[in-house]
Each structure stands twice: as C-alpha cells, then as structure tokens.
Amino acid sequence: MIYGSHEYGFSYSGDDLTVECGEVYRRICRGDHVEKILSGGKKFIINPVEPVNLPREVTHYLCIDFKKPVLIESGASITVFVKFPVEICVFVNGKGVSPIDVFSLVTPKYTLYGNPKSGVICRWYESDVYTEVPETDPLREGIISLRIHNSSDDWVEVTKAVFDSYAMKIYYGDIVSMVAEMKVIGKHVAETTFIDRPLREGMKKSIELYVARKLLIERKSFLMEWGV
Numbered sequence: 001m002i003y004g005s006h007e008y009g010f011s012y013s014g015d016d017l018t019v020e021c022g023e024v025y026r027r028i029c030r031g032d033h034v035e036k037i038l039s040g041g042k043k044f045i046i047n048p049v050e051p052v053n054l055p056r057e058v059t060h061y062l063c064i065d066f067k068k069p070v071l072i073e074s075g076a077s078i079t080v081f082v083k084f085p086v087e088i089c090v091f092v093n094g095k096g097v098s099p100i101d102v103f104s105l106v107t108p109k110y111t112l113y114g115n116p117k118s119g120v121i122c123r124w125y126e127s128d129v130y131t132e133v134p135e136t137d138p139l140r141e142g143i144i145s146l147r148i149h150n151s152s153d154d155w156v157e158v159t160k161a162v163f164d165s166y167a168m169k170i171y172y173g174d175i176v177s178m179v180a181e182m183k184v185i186g187k188h189v190a191e192t193t194f195i196d197r198p199l200r201e202g203m204k205k206s207i208e209l210y211v212a213r214k215l216l217i218e219r220k221s222f223l224m225e226w227g228v
Contacts, residue, residue, distance in 0.1 A: 142176035
C-alpha cells in the first residue's frame, strides 16, 4: 500500500503510477513526470487529500451528481454511499509537514453549481448511489457515507450533493472514506457537513492539505441554495 509513513528509499510501482522517495523524489503518473531534489526531511507521508487541487486550485467545492435520485419522505432519514475521486499528496516530514506533490489517477472535471452570477465552480464527479459500502480502488476512488435527513414538509428528490473541501475529514486504510450529513431544508435547499470519524475502525486520518499549508480556515458546512 502506498498510503502511510515511509522512510527514505521507499518506492511504489503499479498501474500508471511510479513513486520513488529519496534525496531525489520521482513520480510518474499517467505519463506525467515529476522530479525534485530534496534537502532535509526525515520521512515521507503519502495520503489521500481533498480532491480539488488539480490541474490547479480553481475551487474548494466538490459536486457529486447521483446517477439515480434518492426520494425521501418528510421527516425521514436515509444513509447512502457515493463515490468521490481521490487525489494523492506526498508530504515531507521534517521540521513540520510540507506538501511536495499532488497527483491523481482520475482525470479532473469541473462544473458550475448555481447561476453564472452567484454560483460556484465545483470539482465534478458522477457516482452511482449505494445502500451498502461499494468496492473501490483506493488509489482512484473514495467512499462518502452520506446521511440525508429531510426536514422539509414535502417529499424531496435528491440528485446531487455539494461539499466544501475545507471541512473534509478523510480517512484511509483498505478504503478511502469520509462521513457526511445532508439536511434538506426545502425542496431546493440543503446543508452539507462532514463528521470527523472513520467509516471503519482502524482507519488513519489523512493530513488536511489546507492545514499543512498553514491556512487558517474555519468552515463546517455548505449551504446548497441552487438545487438538490
């Protein structure tokens, strides 16, 4: 497994991905070559991070479109599982933890959520909706356990979920996962938030990239105002 803490000299080679961690750091991902000379640092840490960094940082929102809608009665709740794209970060651990590389085996796509004037650009991904934890390749896809509660007075059809990556809490092990909640407020309005806990026991928490970059951001939820 590539994820975790590694000593100098660690290497990984798999489908479309090669990583060499040493005084010269090398990475090949889907034909993209990166090479960097390092001075200092004691270990490398490799883990999944918020999937909004590639090909460059254009947004901190993630939109998951559902392949089939979820219908929820007024006052009811349901827990479903959806997939999200994985981005992988390599950190050097020395006098603090610093990111040196971010890459992905999934081609990034973007969309506009809302109207052109006041909407937000989102990293876009389409997922089927599951009632049980699906199988995934943890180098390519993670799983969001999403509890949806309909607090409105009517039946609601949920077709998507939009999240703020600054609130993400990613865990990894044999799978990559997050736990989230969606509170439906009205027919077209909902609020999403992340819960800081693993989907399974024994999983490790990923380093949050915005924390490693020393960004002071306090956000816990996102208000979906332009449709669910």
